[in-house]
Amino acid sequence: MTAITDNSIPVTPRAMRDEMIVFAIMAVLLAIVPLTGIYPFFVMQALCFALVACAFNLLIGYGGLLSFGHAMFLGTAGYVSAHALKVWGLSPELGILAGIAAAAALGVVTGFVSIRRQGIYFSMITLALSQLLYFIYLQTPFTHGEDGIQGIPQGHLFGIFDLSKSTTLYYVVLAGFLAGFLLIYRTINSPFGEVLKAIRENEPRAISLGYKTDQYKLLAYILSGTLAGFAGSLKVFVAQNASLTDVHWSMSGEIVLMTLVGGLGTVFGPVVGAFVIIAMQQYLAGFGQWVTVIQGVIFVACVLTFRRGLIGEIAHYFRISL
Template structure:
C-alpha cells in the first residue's frame, strides 16, 4: 500500500465523523416541516409555492458555493432551461406534472454536465466568468428558439392530473405536491453535504492543494457537485413553471443568477437554513414591494450591502456562531 493511500485512509475518520444528523438539527427540520405545512393557510398558496421553489433553488446554489467553494454566475441557465422544457412537455406533449418536471430536471442535469465539464478547467474569477458566458449563451438560445416562444415565453402551461389520477388544478392541493418536492430536495442536499462525499467537498473548498496531495481527484468531485447543483436548480425551475403556468425569459436571465447569489449570501452560505431564510426574505420583498417597480432591485442591493457589512456570515451563519451549533 502506497504512502498516499495510507495518508488518505488516515484522514477519512476525521472527515466523516459529522455524518449523523445532530439532535438540534432534527428538531429544526421537524419545525420547518410544521411551518411549511401551515404556510398556505396563512398566506396565498401561490406565494407560498414561490417561496418553496426559490428556497430549493438557493439550496442548490449553496451546495455548489457553500460546500464546493465554486462561485457560479450562471445558475439561471439550469433553472430557466428546465422551466422551458417542463412547460413544453406539459403543454405540447401532454405529460403529467411529475413526468414534465422530471424531463425538465434531466435537461438541467445534462446541461450542467456539459457546461461543468468545461467550466471546472478554470478556477476563481475565471470559473465564474465562464459560467456567466455559458448562461448568456443559453439566454440567447431561449430568446431565438422556436419552442420557447421568444419574448412571450410559454404561457398557459396546464397542470395535468398527477400520475394521471389526482387533479392538481387547485392551488392548495398542488402546494403539498410542491412541498414534497422541495422538502425532499432539501433533505437530499443535507444528506449529500453530510456524507463522506460532502466532507471531501469541504476539504477541497478549504485547501484544494492539500486535497490533491491526499490523493483525491479534485476535478471529478467538482464536476459531480456542479451537476448535482444544476440538477436541483433545474428541479426548482421545472416546478416553478407548473406553479405559475408559465416559462419566460426572466427565468433564464442573468438577474435570476444574481438573485440566488443574494439569497444564499444573505441567509448564510454553507449553512442548512441560510438559503431557505434568504429566499424567503427576497421573495417576500419582491411580492410586497412590487408597487415600487424597479426600486425593488435597488432596495435588494442596499439590503445585500448592509447584510454583508453587518453579517459577513449571513443571518443564519451569525446565529450558528453565537449558539455554537451548525444551523
C-alpha cells in the same frame, strides 16, 4: 486565503440532532401553511426559489464554487417541462422528469467547461454560459421569445393528484422541496460532502491525498444544477408559464442574494433567504426599479457587515449548527 464562508459546520451527533429538530419544525410550519390563510402562491414560489438557493449553496458553501449562472438551470428545466406538458402533452411526472433530465444534461456540458477554471474565473464563465443560453432561448422558436410559454396545463400527478387545486399543488411542491432539501443535506454529510469541504478548504492538499478533485467538483456541479432544474420544473406548475426572466443574469444574481442573506454554507440559510427576498419583492412590488436598488444595497450591506448571513449569525451567537 480565507474561505468564502465564515460558517463552518462540524459534523457531530449533536449538530445533526439540532439540525434534525430544526428541519422537523420547518416541515411542520410549512405543512400547516394552507390552514393559516397565507396566500399559498407566495409560499410555493418561495419554496421553489428556496430549493434553487439550497442547490446553489451546495456548490458555494461546500465546494467553494460561486456560480453566477444558476438561472440557466432554473430556466432550462422550466422551458423543457413547459414544452413537454403543453406541446407533447406529457403527464406532470414525466414533464418534471424531462426538465430534470435537461438540467442534468446542461450540468454535464457546462460543468465540463466551467470546472476548468477556479475562483473568480469560474464565476465569470458560468455567467457567460448562462448569457449564451439566454441568447439561444431568445432566438429559438420553441421558447416563444419575449412572450414565453404560457397557459401550461397542470394536469393530474400520477393520474391521482389534481394539480389545478392549489392545496394539492401546495403539498406536491412542499414534498418536492423537502425531498430536494434532504438530498442536499444527505450529500453534505456524506463522505462525498466531506471531500468537497476538504477541497474548498485546501485543494492542493486534497489532490496530494489522492482525490481527483475535478471529478468531485464536476459531480457537485451536476448535482447542484439538476436540483436547481427540479425546482425550475416545479415552478412551471406554480406560475404556469416559462419565460426569459428565469434565464436572465439578474435571476442568477437573485439566487446569489438569497443565499448570501440567509448565510453561505449554512443548512437552512438559503431557505430563510429565499423567503425574505421573495417577501420583499412582494411587498415592494409598487416601488418599481427601486427594488433593484434595494437589492443592491442588501448585497453591499451583507458583504461589508453581515457575511455570515441571518442564519449564520444566529448559529454563531448560540454556538449551534444550523
